[in-house]
Amino acid sequence: MSKKVVFTLLVVMGLMLAACGPAATPEASEAPATEAPTEAATEAATEAPAVPEMCMGAQPGDTVTVMYQWSGTEEEKINAILAPLVETCGIQIVAESTRDDAVLDARVQSQPPDILFWPNISPLRLYTDRLQNLDAVGANAENYAPYWIEMGTVDGRWLAIPVKADIKSIIWYSPAQFELYGYQVPTTFEELEALVEQMVADGNVPWSMGMESGAATGWTGSDFIQDLLLVQQGPDYVMGLIDGSIPYNDPGVVQAYETYVRWASDPRYTVGGAIGTLNTSFLDAIYITFAEPPQAMMVKQSGFAGGEIVSRYPTLVYGEDFDFFPFPGAQGMQGGADFMMVFNDTPAVRAVVAYLTGPEGAAAWAQVGFDLSPNLLATGQYADPQLAKKAEALANASGFTPDMGDTIGAPFGEAEWAAIIAAVQGEDIPTVLQAAAEAQAEALGR
Amino acid sequence: MASSIMKQGRLVPWLYLLPALVIMFIFIVYPTFNTIYLSFLDKASTRPASVNCVEGQSCWGVFENYHYALTNPEMVTALRNNARWLVLMVPGTVLCGLLFAVLADRVRYESVAKSILFMPMAISFIGAGIIWRFVYYIETGSGEQIGLLNAILVSLGRQPVAFLSNPAINNYALMLVGVWLWAGFCMTILSAAIKGLPSEVLEAARVDGASEWQLFFQIMLPMIMPTLAVVTTTMVINVLKIFDIVFVMTGGNFGTEVIANRMFTLIVTDTGRSMAIAVVLILLTVPIMIFNVYRFRKQEEMA
Numbered sequence: 001m002s003k004k005v006v007f008t009l010l011v012v013m014g015l016m017l018a019a020c021g022p023a024a025t026p027e028a029s030e031a032p033a034t035e036a037p038t039e040a041a042t043e044a045a046t047e048a049p050a051v052p053e054m055c056m057g058a059q060p061g062d063t064v065t066v067m068y069q070w071s072g073t074e075e076e077k078i079n080a081i082l083a084p085l086v087e088t089c090g091i092q093i094v095a096e097s098t099r100d101d102a103v104l105d106a107r108v109q110s111q112p113p114d115i116l117f118w119p120n121i122s123p124l125r126l127y128t129d130r131l132q133n134l135d136a137v138g139a140n141a142e143n144y145a146p147y148w149i150e151m152g153t154v155d156g157r158w159l160a161i162p163v164k165a166d167i168k169s170i171i172w173y174s175p176a177q178f179e180l181y182g183y184q185v186p187t188t189f190e191e192l193e194a195l196v197e198q199m200v201a202d203g204n205v206p207w208s209m210g211m212e213s214g215a216a217t218g219w220t221g222s223d224f225i226q227d228l229l230l231v232q233q234g235p236d237y238v239m240g241l242i243d244g245s246i247p248y249n250d251p252g253v254v255q256a257y258e259t260y261v262r263w264a265s266d267p268r269y270t271v272g273g274a275i276g277t278l279n280t281s282f283l284d285a286i287y288i289t290f291a292e293p294p295q296a297m298m299v300k301q302s303g304f305a306g307g308e309i310v311s312r313y314p315t316l317v318y319g320e321d322f323d324f325f326p327f328p329g330a331q332g333m334q335g336g337a338d339f340m341m342v343f344n345d346t347p348a349v350r351a352v353v354a355y356l357t358g359p360e361g362a363a364a365w366a367q368v369g370f371d372l373s374p375n376l377l378a379t380g381q382y383a384d385p386q387l388a389k390k391a392e393a394l395a396n397a398s399g400f401t402p403d404m405g406d407t408i409g410a411p412f413g414e415a416e417w418a419a420i421i422a423a424v425q426g427e428d429i430p431t432v433l434q435a436a437a438e439a440q441a442e443a444l445g446r
Numbered sequence: 447m448a449s450s451i452m453k454q455g456r457l458v459p460w461l462y463l464l465p466a467l468v469i470m471f472i473f474i475v476y477p478t479f480n481t482i483y484l485s486f487l488d489k490a491s492t493r494p495a496s497v498n499c500v501e502g503q504s505c506w507g508v509f510e511n512y513h514y515a516l517t518n519p520e521m522v523t524a525l526r527n528n529a530r531w532l533v534l535m536v537p538g539t540v541l542c543g544l545l546f547a548v549l550a551d552r553v554r555y556e557s558v559a560k561s562i563l564f565m566p567m568a569i570s571f572i573g574a575g576i577i578w579r580f581v582y583y584i585e586t587g588s589g590e591q592i593g594l595l596n597a598i599l600v601s602l603g604r605q606p607v608a609f610l611s612n613p614a615i616n617n618y619a620l621m622l623v624g625v626w627l628w629a630g631f632c633m634t635i636l637s638a639a640i641k642g643l644p645s646e647v648l649e650a651a652r653v654d655g656a657s658e659w660q661l662f663f664q665i666m667l668p669m670i671m672p673t674l675a676v677v678t679t680t681m682v683i684n685v686l687k688i689f690d691i692v693f694v695m696t697g698g699n700f701g702t703e704v705i706a707n708r709m710f711t712l713i714v715t716d717t718g719r720s721m722a723i724a725v726v727l728i729l730l731t732v733p734i735m736i737f738n739v740y741r742f743r744k745q746e747e748m749a
Binding site: 421442 | 584586611612613693697
């Protein structure tokens, strides 16, 4: 018991250290990037006098300054992905890691980084005039789904492309349980609805929808409803809710809430009914789905659920005891993406851009497994089976929407959570959405 | 010689006061005025609050943040809840404290009883919130009820109750935690006041044939009235700024929002509104402060 406590403490402290790391140690983050190329530079100088084609004319010793939010293992992964290019061309990547928009802004105003990787496209609007057209600096547009290009285009100029993405539109289940009852993984929303009814008819509880998360209670519901909107209305509709062009009490939203509440407030459809949804923590909601015996058949949660299942039940095996499938019938995926934007056009910058948007970068990305690469050439090259499956879902998607809860900002986001809680508690859906729509109008109306 | 003493007489007191005044200014006066100033600006504290006005809706100009603080539905819930907290928790803590103080005064194991009752005060409020989350915990799946209250209910053959998410009872469940936390504090102070009563008076009353009830209501209570007033006003202020319990246990969800939690939630995303709420809270506590100071003065005059 005491060992366990000590271990937990260590883990918590480790997490805290990891969380504190990035802002405090920008120098440390440069170290690995600067060491590697010096070796490579000497190699390149002795072995290959002719500069390879992938270097786009960059000379050994050329530097590329980059800025991103990644740190720790994330930073190790991006360095590993760039390593083949860095070694071949002898270029040097000088990285700065920050999560602070203000730091980014100060740098852009004084001495912008050559390349910026950012987890949203807000810099696109802030620095439109300073950014380089991506097709002019060697990016390969043909390796990306059209919606990605569209998302990164402002006034006809293509300025941003995602290099990394992760999807949240997934449902976790136990293949063993599905086999036991003869259930098939659904591929359309109608099949999902039929499967849910079948489970209820068999006396199984289909969903574990607990969403208690302290002051943030509601976000799990927000994710679920966004997936329902992606099924029933599509990605453009969700983007309309995010930018405020579609009011949050639109009939389409009402429909999604009705579907959600039908499941989330009925003890036959979800563990504990409405009380269970409101009082069960989102982590417990994952655990009880894979407990012995399982209390539910399915839980809709992001990729982190896989790690939670393994840490709680170390004997469970991915693919046998737990697995996931993409939200059936979703016309687009929900998730997060990191975008690449270019401030300066140099041969070394072109080399990095061409590499990441081309075949070599796609392969390196997939093998390192830094979440997913939206580069279509990465599909099928992933070493990790979970990533491979997510990559397939992403490649088949016809759109991508950022997680609404993370994007819309606190006042509207809180109003959304309040609406979800009230709806699960049985209040009239159009009435609760009215309040959320007012918050949306206030947040996005001007 | 005399003039230098006069000079010293004017200056030296101020010199002694200086550190206190400087600290008061930096940590109380300046923040207060800055809060008031910020409450008239928008969420980023750059433009006047009137930019928040939505066309076609009523607008209070630069008082727009106060418009929010006094009329927004979430804020109305918070204000109403704070009023409920006041009405229930202040008498709850003071009466429990008084009862314990009087009863503990009459038992042999007084110090043990008082220590136990005072113990909750030694727990951090966040810790107390977490403890009570477990007490109120409801298991909604097929697992066992591990929450104390629901385990008792189920063992008596009753249905488990969602104490924290059921809007009909959750506010009272939270207030109970507040009373549990603060009753010990009230008891300690009131007990000290009772101990300080001159025994001759009480004995004289008993000799004159007063019943224990008469003794309590007609002798003890009037004599500890000043202390009772101090305890009550302290509790009123404590309850007005109640935050920890609500933040930890429900996060202000399920209709349990209170003023201070609203202020905390908004401080990052909408500084103007958060500051306006802070000012409302200050304005609510000021009359109580004035009352307290007035009482102090009166007592000093009497002494």
